[in-house]
Every structure is written in structure tokens, then in C-alpha cells.
Amino acid sequence: MDKHILCCDWGTTSFRLRLVERQDYKVLAEYLTKDGVAGTYRDWKEQDEINRFDFYAAILKNSIKELAKKTSFILDTIPVIVSGMASSSIGMEELPYAELPFESNGSQASVRVFKDFNGKDAPLVLVSGLKSHEDVMRGEEAQLIGLLKLNEISIQASEKIVFVFPGTHSKHISVKDRFVIDFQTFMTGEIYNILTEHSILKDSVLSSSGTVLMQADQIKAFLKGVEISGTSALLHSLFTVRTGQLFGQFTKEQNAYYLSGLLIGSELRQLKDGNYDHLVICSGKHLYEHYKLAAEAISLKFNTTYIQPELIDKATIAGQVQIFNATQTTSNE
Structure with a gap:
């Protein structure tokens, strides 16, 4: 197993790329910009030479090069996982949402794997979000997966827990028997x-x-x-x-x-x-x-x-690593 992974949180208005140790989720270096998905999509629409996926991929690969300048690591052989708005209708490629009930270990995440994206045997895993019959979210489910992986919260049999993730669009996520059974968005x-x-x-x-x-x-x-x-x-x-x-x-x-x-x-x-x-x-x-x-x-x-x-950022990383590991398990079956 690769000791390291590149974890990218590509939001609407921001971009964050981190070099992470997979075993303990330690961040070794990070690269931050304001090149969010919304602005990137506008830039792509203003040109007609490069298809959408390749346009976003070029930005991601250039960001990996910028991150490499901050470290002593060669990063072009390390797998990459991207969550957030990159899988939306204005992102790299639109992916379908995962649906409820959703197992909170990451095994049911909706993903697409692009082999050899960052070099031989270094795939890109693009992660989608989660939907209910009337609501959607992207990113908070990865934080939830990470919190449970870090054992910050233990879930007892038949116990119903509501997780509140404040933000621009706050999410209230209901979990029972380690499955997400419902959630609501508050603007x-x-x-x-x-x-x-x-x-x-x-x-x-x-x-x-x-x-x-x-x-x-x-x-x-x-x-x-x-x-x-x-x-x-x-x-x-x-x-x-x-x-x-x-x-x-x-x-x-x-x-x-x-x-x-x-x-x-x-x-x-x-x-x-x-x-x-x-x-x-x-x-x-x-x-x-x-x-x-x-x-x-x-x-x-x-x-x-x-x-x-301070645990919220770590939970995001832990959730991304957990989802990535789940994709590798599936691909090896």
C-alpha cells in the first residue's frame, strides 16, 4: 500500500490540496488557492479548445507540481482523491449521488476511478455526494465517515444520532445503526x-x-x-x-x-x-x-x-482516505 495520498477538497470558491500519510492522516504539506469550481467552470466556458475534464485535470496536475515544490517528495506517483464540488454539474465530471440508506464506512460512496492519472498505478478517485428524496450534500458525508473512523463518536445498537455540520449550508445528518438514514440542509x-x-x-x-x-x-x-x-x-x-x-x-x-x-x-x-x-x-x-x-x-x-x-479537518482527511481504501478493496476483488 502507498504510504502517502494526495487529498483534494475542491469547493465552490476554494481549492485545497494536501500531501497526507495514509496511516495516521498526518498532513505533510498543503497548497491552497481561491481557484474554486465556480471560477474554474467560468474560465472553461470562456474557451473552446480543451474539454471540461482535461481543463480541470490540467489545473489539478499543475497544483500537484506546486505542492511538490514545498516538499522533498516526488508526487507524480502518488494517488489522488478529490471530493467537494468537483463531481458536480460544474465540476470535472458530473457523477450520480449515492443514495440512502448510506453505510457510514465509505463503502457505498459514489466514485469514479481514473487509472494512472498521476503516473503508473497512481489513480484519481473522484467522489460524488449523497442525496435523499429532497436534499443533497457534498463533503459532509466524508467528514462523517472520518469522524467515525477516528472513533470520536461510538454508535450503539439502535441508537439514533444527529450530526450537525455548521457552514454556509448547514447539514443535520441522522445516523442509525451506522447508516445515514436522512439529512436536512439549512441555508x-x-x-x-x-x-x-x-x-x-x-x-x-x-x-x-x-x-x-x-x-x-x-x-x-x-x-x-x-x-x-x-x-x-x-x-x-x-x-x-x-x-x-x-x-x-x-x-x-x-x-x-x-x-x-x-x-x-x-x-x-x-x-x-x-x-x-x-x-x-x-x-x-x-x-x-x-x-x-x-x-x-x-x-x-x-x-x-x-x-x-481541530478534529474537523482531520476528519475530512480520514474520510477521504477511508473512501479511497474502499475503492481499492473493491477494485482488487
């Missing part, structure tokens, strides 16, 4: 961005960039938003962001946290009376405190586990 992050950048509320808020830990006045405003999210309809309470600033209740910066509290509180309240045994919140560092405060404020803390932010 929490995207609505926040739209409201703060393109709505009448944009002049009532000032978002803090790069701030992870909230100050006391920001926490107070955030928790007030969480509280109000449970007392009136969201479409009404959103306008109180404007009046709160007009009436001098909050500064514009505090008001941004109030708005965040309204939206995250509204999302998490869907879980308050849910039919599950255990809740697991899996947030990166920028939203970890927000979701923890909101969950505790609306009494979701009973039988709730919070995955530390």
Missing part, C-alpha cells in the same frame, strides 16, 4: 451573507472578520438573538436587526452577532423536540462558540457532544 450561513451584504440590513450591521472568540457584549447580543428566535416568526424578527440599531440597542458590530443568534437559534430549534438519542455538533473554529452557546441557551445540551474544531 444559515448563506442567508447571513445575503442579509449583511445585499439587504436593507446591510447598513445596520458590521461583521467582524477573523474574530473567533466573542467579547462579553457580543455574546450578550448573540444570546439575545437566540432568545428572540424562539418568540416570534423569523421573517418578522429579522427586521428587529434594523430597529435594534436605529433605537440604539446595539452597535452595528453587536447587531451582526444578534443577527447570527437569530439565524443559528432558528436552525437549532428544529432539533429541540426531535426524535433522536444523541446530538453531535461538528463545527470549525469560526462557528464553534456560536453553536455551542446557542445549543446550551435553548437546552440542547442534554446528551450533546461538541467535536473540537
